[in-house]
Amino acid sequence: MKENREQTSKQSVSRRQFLVGAGLAGLGVAGAGIAGCAPASQSSGDAGAASAGTADSASLANNPLGANAAVNWTFLTPPEDIAEDQIKGTEDVDVLVVGCGFAGAIASVTAAEQGAKTLCIDKQDTWSGRGGHITAYGSKIVKQYAGEGWFQEADYSHVVRRLIEWATGRVKEPLMWQFAKKSGACMDWLVDLVADSGLHPTLWAGFYKGPDYTEEPITHFFYDDSTDFVYLDGVSTGLGMAVLIPAVIAEGEKLGVEYRYSTPCARLVRDGDGPVTGAIVGEEGNYTKINAKSVIIAAGDYLDDDEMRSRYQPFTWHADSRLYIPFGISTGDLHKQALWVGGAMQESEPHCATIHLESGAQSYNFLHVNKNGERFMNEDVNTQSKSCVKSYQPEGKAFTIYDANSLEKFAQSCNDGISGGISSDQQYRRYGVPFDMEVELKLREAKIEQGLLFQADTLDELAEKAGIDAEGLKATVARYNELAAKGNDDDFGKRPEILWPVDTPPFFAGQLVSTLLAASGGLRQDTACHVLDEENNAIEGLYVCGAAGGEYFSNDYPTICPGTNHGRCLTFGRIAGINAAGGDADKEIPDLEIPSGNMPEEDRINTVTPSKL
The missing domain is CATH 3.90.700.10 (Succinate dehydrogenase/fumarate reductase flavoprotein, catalytic domain)
Structure with a gap:
């Protein structure tokens, strides 16, 4: 079965490519020695890991991918198996969470709440995160502020339809509705979880209020009493993820979660087409096999892997700079490992990227x-x-x-x-x-x-x-x-x-200064947060949440709900944690009731009798 999966991965190179233009020219795949955009004149010879095969126009005439079908992407080819003599020990857990950012912290504490023996690993020497905006629909805080008269609560049915329109329909709509129904309850849970930590939850008042482009008043953040609320180049004190993630981890530790840092995941373990049964972690010569009933991928995006970036997000090479903390860790390790055991990336391409005017001067509306x-x-x-x-x-x-x-x-x-x-x-x-x-x-x-x-x-x-x-x-x-x-x-x-x-x-x-913040596209998933294969079948025992998950965005990041990336970490992290631990997130997380209203009378146009005179 392993041989079949390798063959599938290698064949997928020729049938699921995306690249703007006829080749790699101008994409700056090898980078430019700085965290930014490579020169537009950079040639395809600088691509490094990806190489173009030889193919004439006649052989590509009937291939919808054209010349892109000749590009070989090295990350799609599984490496050799790790030898048994390299594995120095084994451990048993119920749930293994790979990645300790916001999504991993949420997934691990949630799994532990379900009674699962939970291990959360990260290749860095501590947790990671940046920013602080978190989208959630219809939370208690939103309803409180709406009740106090600050704003009229959003029409969430309309919000979902706006998001689908932004993506031109190239998303998995059930995921959008799952988020709409569950995100408010997940935020309420989070507020209760860290209630004794000294953090204060609130809503952001600075959302865009123009008539043509309008953001929604559903952006939450947390702060403590030390903050001055100043934000400069991604750095702030006493607010956002800098204080929230440690508070969530502290609650996880109380529930028995083990957070193990400096522990990279080297390979997911799957026998043929069966379930994922764990992972091999550690480094060459000193690996440990972790047997797990479920594995949750919460390892972030892939924007520090130039080849994956060129494959899935070529437009991002236009960005002036990158801003995610710490630099260099978002190398798509778990995307690759999921692909090697039969998982699939989202079908819609290119993946969308979050690119904001973050590192330069404030743009205002001047x-x-x-x-x-x-x-x-x-x-x-x-x-x-x-x-x-x-x-x-x-x-x-x-x-x-x-x-x-x-x-x-x-x-x-x-x-x-x-x-x-x-x-x-x-x-x-x-x-x-x-x-x-x-x-x-x-x-x-x-x-x-x-x-x-x-x-x-x-x-x-x-x-x-x-x-x-x-x-x-x-x-x-x-x-x-x-x-x-x-x-x-x-x-x-x-x-x-x-x-x-x-x-x-x-x-x-x-x-x-256009600033690349995140790759908002990734592995194919269902509403239960299972990773799916190329036939859209769930891979038993393998879950995904946060930036590693896909099918929620396409083409471009929709800013009408500021903080959606973190909102997905919270909502899908909680759903993955419950389901991976053997629970039923659909039943355990309450649904927000979202009414669908009629078209307002003033917007209607009678095409038989004039009605606007």
Whole structure:
């Protein structure tokens, strides 16, 4: 059976490829020696692990993959079995969790709650995590804030349909509904779990509130009394995953979970087409075989593996930088190991990536220009879209342009519920707390010191400092001010209430830096969090949760629910933990009732009798 699986893996190279264009050229597969985007001129000869076979146009004429069918991906080929004499011991557990990030921490404590003897391993010397936003629908906190009059609770049926529309239907819709129904109860469980840890749960007030692009008020985060709520380049104190994951692990330890670090998983154990029965862990010459009734993959994504990144997410090579902590660990180890025992990656490709304007200057919703000084978009949109659009500008460069009065106007618009959003409003602003100008000015100074924000008394001087064409910038600013005075954006249709002139020095130019945060695509899964094979059959004993799981996103990351990546870690981590321990998550986690409403009367159009006069 092992031979058959190897043959299947090797055959899959020719029938399930994806790569933009005819080859690897321009994807920077070997990297550039820095955490960022390789030059567009990099040749396919730099690909390293992936190699192109020889094939002429005639042989590929009837192959829907075209020249991509000639690419060989080395990670799809299983390595040799680990010799028995390399295995120095065995252990028995009920549930083995591989990976100790947020998903692994949630899955392990959940399995232990079910009475399972649980071991959670990680190849690093401690747990890992970053950020802090967590999406959950209809939690007690959401209902509390809605009841207090802060907002009208979202129409979750509509939210799911918006997410499906964003993915153009290339997702597994039952997973979307599973999340919608279970995420609120999972958040309520988490709040109770860490209630004695000194952490405070709350909702983020900075979500985007525009009429065309709207984020939903369902983003949670946790903080302790030491925080100043400042967030800079992925780093904050006293809030987010930095305090939440240790609190969850502490609860796991009370329940008897063993967290074992510096312990890589080398190979999943499966006999033929039977169940997964454990894993071989450790390093060459000193392996241990862990016999387990169930294994949960919670090992994160694969963006530090250049070959996998090029295979599944070629667009990500456009990103300017990467921001995930710690660097270099997201190498897709468990994706590969699942594939080697018969698992399958999600069918929809390319996988979506989370790319935000995270590492550069705040984008706000001010005038955006490229290096030629040309305006190229309606700036009233989300950070993911801005990151992607700017990639197609000359040299991939873009800047946000504003003046001495702009920041005050933006702050007021956030307080008034007109503006907001990731990389614009403050990352951890709470309800009842106004936009903090003191904090924002400190962040402005930090970006100036980093060489990402430029200040000048004239547009000519600003252009010189930032490397923008001066004549182009002055012409664009003049046109923008003309539109602001008119009160209508004839060029890009931006809302007039946020169309502020750029006319009072000092002037500012903030460089926008598209930042790769996560690969939001992975292994094929069902609603019980089983890993599936190529025929969509569940592999008994093998589960997946968090960033390693797939089929929830496609093409592009939908920011309408900020914190969905972490929301999946929580919800599917809990579902996987219950099911892997022999429980029934569908019965044990309460469902949120999601009504489906009729179309509003004012939106209806009678096509027989005029009704809008």
